[in-house]
Amino acid sequence: MSAAQSKPRDTVKERAELALNNAFLRKAVKYTTEKLRGGKQQAAEEHGNWEAWRERGRQIRLHTIAHLDYYLQEFAENARANGVHVHVADTGAEAVEIALAIAEQKRARSAVKSKSMVTEELHLNQALEGIGVEAIETDLGEYIIQLAGEAPSHIIIPAIHKNRQQIAELLSKDAGETLPPDTTVLAGFVRKKLREKFLEADLGITGCNFAIAESGSMVLFENEGNARMVTTVPETQITFMGMERIIPSWSDLEVMATLLPRSATGQKLTVYMSGITGPKRQEDGDGPEEMHIIIIDNGRSLQLGDPEFQELLNCIRCGACLNACPVYRHIGGHAYGGTYSGPIGAVLTPALQGNVAEWDDIANASSLCGACYEACPVKIPLHDMLVYLRRRKVEQGYSPTLERWAMKGYAAVMSSSVKLQRTLKLGKLGQKLVVRDGVIKARIGPLEGWNRYRHTPGLPEQSFRERWETLEPDIRGSLQEMDAGMKERMQQLVRSRSEGNENQGKRDSSEGESIRSDAPTAYSGKRNSDRVDREESGVNKGKGGGNHG
Amino acid sequence: MKVSLFVTCISDAVYPRVAEAIARLLARYGVAVDLPPVQTCCGQPAYNSGYWQEAREAAKTILDAFADSDFVVSPSGSCTGMIHHYDKLFEDDPVYLEKARVLEQKSYEFTQFLVHVLGVTDLGAVYPHKVTYxxxxxxxxxxxxxEEPLVLMERVKGLELVPLPFAEDCCGFGGTFAVKMSDISGAMVTEKADHVLESEAEVLVGLDMACLMNISGHLQYRNEPVRVMHLAELLYEGVKQT
Structure with a gap:
């Protein structure tokens, strides 16, 4: 197995269809993503200097990935000096083999796990079950979906697609008695049950949010305290770490610890942040006797040196792009078909596997609105990457024939205004068959899907170009004298352009001074979270910020 | 001083009234726009679908059309935004790459041009209606x-600007996305229209006719009487009344 997953048999369209027809799922996903992105926006505003920190975060990630070999070497040396067994795995299969070998050597019967996306990528639980090791997820959300036999549908909130009632039913089955859909009761049941599992576990398995090169430490972010139990109670700890999880120093962690929880859940601080530097020492009260870190490539190094995708490795797995994405909001995570969902998943899944053609369709599940980029705490241009993926598919000859013809037609028409005029004239003739009251309602040809939700405007008698012949003299007749100051300003802009001052007179209103002279009005595009119906909400679904490394 | 209209294919073919409103509004400030005839489409439908060779065919008409313009004004943030991708699109073509860099500097979306180049925020318009954006x-x-459109609307007499819930969420257009992923797009535009109705506005304005065609097409489909228009149309109607 060279890659983590093979291609799912169905298409993103078919998977999205399932979600679109699932009212429970859509309501649950909307409810939680709204809460999370609202929280993130508020946390960023309260921070006061968010854009500068975001840029700093990006720079740290860019620098680290550009010198990844150096920092990995430094990390591995320091971790070994701390007494950690450091392993390196090229593929997911290798990483699993290493872990199974450790489990067998320890004669392990059970493993407790804290939340980790990389172990989902490797399908570790199934592999452990295969050698008779019971793997128990201890993050509440992960525990729920493990019971359901599903995969996480969100990087931070694995059970985001389930509502409180569904969760109560799952946990009641587990308990052998009917539990009420009450958050305190449900969480209390899981807590009690997991406590026993922690005490009897032979292995503690974690992911890794950040690895600190300068000290060889690994850092976990979580909210439930389960990761701390996983890393203190069992005798042996195995940490799975994607090779890009590294940062140079503890002072870089300060930036990440500011960006990650705020972006993930809107929290200023994660509830538990554990930095672990080696196994238990003599003077320590607790901790594992033996500690392993498995550093995993599994397609990550394919991005190194690729100018269009290298920044993917900057991702800190906060899930903010999922919460901001208007497509994810309607179709949830499973529609993406891979371990990672949302905009980051749509790019990461094909990129990690280097098989764009087989995964091409998830890149199509985006309107390219750019909300993901705007939400990303390290400014990964996911909306651009989605276009690059689509282009690679076309270049490699995997695009559908009909689409190829349509685009050839588009290029032929748009390569010359004369041809465009001719085509519009034909269109005006042809539309007589289908336009009624100025609109087209027929679900025909390319309008089949579009017109299932809309009416299409017909073409007016005259295009603007045709109208221009009579319009231009009319407008010139009414032309006013230009204000001298305005003229001077325009000339100044043209001059400064030739002097190389870019973007003069195009102040981005999101930066710098306001263009208003008075106070802003009450209008703002802010969300109105009070509108949200709280009835169908999930329990806290394993309230996020778990170690998602 | 040559100010040219980048009319955009959709405004040229489907919404000539929007381009007309812009030309007439600018004339009030002494700007006589010209309309270079060779322009067709910015290339975005092909670019976004991954057909860059085809996108270049269209984009070259834009780069050629405005080679000797001083300012290029369009009724669309998306089509003007596409010009910002031209440096990537033409990275292997030194001649067009240079043209692309120059064009990016001198192109403006309509409200950018009004506010930042002409320095106009109060057009003296009157529009006594409840409007959302x-x-x-x-x-x-x-x-x-x-902020540009908000500032312009604040200064329109009688205009009551009401908030659009989740305003920054995409309407679901996304070009070929609306055709390829029609059900996801349909879910998005349905929600957008729900929010427009929730705002209780009589009029929805925007700065991009493709998005507005999507939202208005859906509102019409639902038989909802909300009027949908480009901000330039609203401003032109507003100054005609005075």
Missing amino acids: HPSCHGSRILGVK
């Missing part, structure tokens, strides 16, 4: 056009 994604995220 959809900030289209590319205009606001690629070009950073956020």
